[in-house]
Amino acid sequence: MKKVRDIRKPNITIDMTPMVDVIMLLLTFFMLTATFKAAESEAVEVALPQSIYSDPDNKMKETDVMTLSLTKEGDIFVDVDNYKIREKIFGDQFALGLYHPDSTSQSTVMQTGKVGEKEIKRKVVVMNKAQFEKALVDLKNSLRGMTGNKQAAFQVVVKGDKDVPYGVFEDLMTSLHESDNKIFSLVTMIKSDSKKE
Amino acid sequence: MAGGGFDAPEVAQGKGSKHKKKGAGVRIDMTPMVDVIMLLLTFFMLTTTLSAPQLMKVSLPKGDVKDKVKVDMGNVLYVRVSDKGNVYFAQGRSDGSESEMKKVDIKNVSSELEKIYAVNNNLLLLLKFDRKMKYNVMSDVFDEISRAKIERRYAFLKMEDADLQKIMAAGG
Secondary structure, X not given: OHHHHHHHHHHOOOOOHHHHHHHHHHHHHHHXXXXXXXXXXXXXXOOOOEEOOOOOOOOOOOOOEEEEEEOOOOOEEEEEOOHHHHHHHHOOOOOEEEEOOOOOOOOOHHHHOEEXXXXXXXXXXXXXXXXXXXXXXXXXXXXXXXXXXXXXOOEEEEXXXXXXXXXXXXXXXXXHHHOOOOEEEEEEEEOOOOOOO | OOOXXXXXXXXXXXXXXXXXXXXXXXXXXXXXXXXXXXXXXXHHHHHOOOOOOEEEEEEOOOXXXXXXXXXXXXXXXXXXXXXXXXEEEEEEOOOXXXXXXXXXXXXXXXXXXXXHHHHOOOOEEEEEEOOOOEHHHHHHHHHHHHHOOOOOOEEEEOOOHHHHHHHHHOOO
């Protein structure tokens, strides 16, 4: 009996087909849902607040997005996803605009070269209120000039750090209003509704 | 490996019987394919960001910043938020005064709003946030307002000294 078993053992094969099927499905799922972030768009990282409300009609556009990042330190970084426009307005393909609305303090970014813990690798253009508002208008105008569409506008998204004082956002709203960007969106991370469960 | 990979030939009919006998034992080794697929799967799983960011739309009033808009003060609801993140509601009256401030838990803002709007459907929310307040309190309040099943009309106003005094009197 023992001898027979010894001969049979090497013949046992595990059928991998179901496993391969499942893995294939997973792979397809992840491949289709993957959205790749350009490394440069992560120049400024903020801890986004959470929200429950989700607006199905309001999604982030793929192109022509203007990102306004509010860092914990009270700096506003302005970035667009079009390198040609960046070069035209900020003078460098990878430059970022920086506006520090609080006149009583100074932005520490230029001294330390860091945003939070992270070193900023892109060129930073520091602006005051008037320059910032002019830049917001110029960005929009150069998009219109480039596309030839007079109605073209950036989708303005505000990525605020959850710990930034509201005053920074209030100043940003004033500048957005002045520069005729009256509709914008706050970026948040989705949170499940614990109250309704 | 005597006869290891060969299945017992099945009873076949007709011409193809000889071919089938030979072909029945051919096994494709799937291991390399599975390896590659596994690698791809790991790659995509690690690079995807599943929690897509949400967008909350904010609209500022049309017209210039300095434009004055006349509103019926009897149709406004003041929403004041202190630097500590406490939310206070106060309803305006036509003569320019307002009702006593009522403290509202931030989690109940949307249900409280729905209650008030059930009485008066035509209210304008005047949002006054303290400049020192944290941004996520504002996004929470805005989230609550967005979720309330009301017709949303709102305006962001500056927190004045008078508002601060009212908040101080109500407990900060």
